[in-house]
Amino acid sequence: MTTFEDIKREIPPLIRGLSFDGSLGLIVHTLESGPSALVLPSPSKGDSMKETARKWQALFDEYVKKERVYPATVGVGDLRYGLGTNYDEAVRGEGVSKLPTLPPSLTRSDVVRDKVAVVTGGAQGFGEGMVRSLVEHGAFVYVADLNREGAEKLASELNYDAMITVAKAVEVNVTDEASVQAMMDMVIAEVGGVDLFISNAGVLKAGSVKTMSLKDFAFVTDVDYTGFFICTKFASRTMAIQNIPSESYYTDIVTISSKSGLEGSNKNGAYAGAKFGTIGLTQSFALELVEDNIKVNAVCPGNFLDGPLWSDPKRGLFVQYLETNKVPGAKTIEDVRRAYEAKVPMNRGCTTADVMKAIFYIVEQTYETGQAVPVTGGQVMLN
Ligand SMILES: NC(=O)c1ccc[n+]([C@@H]2O[C@H](COP(=O)([O-])OP(=O)(O)OC[C@H]3O[C@@H](n4cnc5c(N)ncnc54)[C@H](O)[C@@H]3O)[C@@H](O)[C@H]2O)c1
Incomplete structure (x- = not known):
């Protein structure tokens, strides 16, 4: 009923x-x-x-x-x-001032102009960079994060700069169905739908399979794998309805997997397993949702060495790897960083700008779905 x-x-x-x-x-x-x-x-x-x-x-x-x-x-x-x-x-409710028109010369990034995007984990790291880039290119963006304060700070800064509302914060826990449904209800009531849903929220807890607790394994799996299922469940329902009238309009669900979703990661099985898993979900959801004009793709970035996960001065991976002697011979944080840069043929870490190029391509391309797009500087090459 x-x-x-x-x-x-x-x-x-x-x-x-x-x-x-x-x-x-x-x-x-x-x-x-x-x-x-x-x-x-x-x-x-x-x-x-x-x-x-x-x-x-x-x-x-x-x-x-x-x-x-x-x-x-x-x-x-x-x-x-x-x-x-x-x-x-x-x-x-005072009316539309003009019929929307596309700018005369289009670039790839114009594909998000006037679209509504939701970015989970949007308050910091890759997610924050995505929010900033999407707003810069004319999208209206929900900064969806467990960290409400961080999301609000970012949205207010962007709205202040734009002098109109271009971003809104929404607190969400992607591992909780009721929370994701409440977020989507808010999005529907406020803007009517979503054109680009980026399932970016993720966590990493490294650990040996011999000693890692089931609790830690489940924590990583819940956010990185199950969270993508829950987000797709509710985002796809809305997208399927809004795509009905035009029959030729495509919407996008993009999950941020990792290079660890393409090859195993030593003593990091929970994370790599979940990231591999999101690619299986991506392919399966893509097959199902194509009839609703919803494309589902994954992006697999390399290490974001400038982001907080790596560079946080207290809890970042550089500090942790230095303290645990993960990089033999490394005496400083800079040594650890260099060791990780040297693993990349292009000799540097991944940035949000690199990831955004893949996202713009995915949105622009209306003849591809179910793919995992690597952005690794050549560190992982597909077979
Ligand atoms: N940092 C890297 O080197 C790297 C490389 C490849 C892929 N990735 C992936 O990119 C994504 C973003 O990574 P990052 O390094 O920017 O992470 P980050 O830790 O800097 O930020 C993650 C954000 O997600 C939020 N979050 C965590 N759990 C959540 C939940 N249950 N519900 C809602 N929000 C939640 C956090 O509050 C935080 O704002 C992740 O999926 C990560 O696995 C990261």
């Missing part, structure tokens, strides 16, 4: 999908009340989502053709939605 909660989860993505002309989507915000510029009929009993979408699309297109602008507000039964080309417009 469809509940009122289900309806509130389904209508905004469907309305959002009506505006996809193959490249751009509007933001659809749930409003408390107010008049409707366009009234769409409530879905008829027995109509499939596809049939409802077809009827709504005809009414929506008719409105845009006549008024030469998108409707400021849309009503369905007692529910009201504000539409905008940006978040602040949609919240005010």
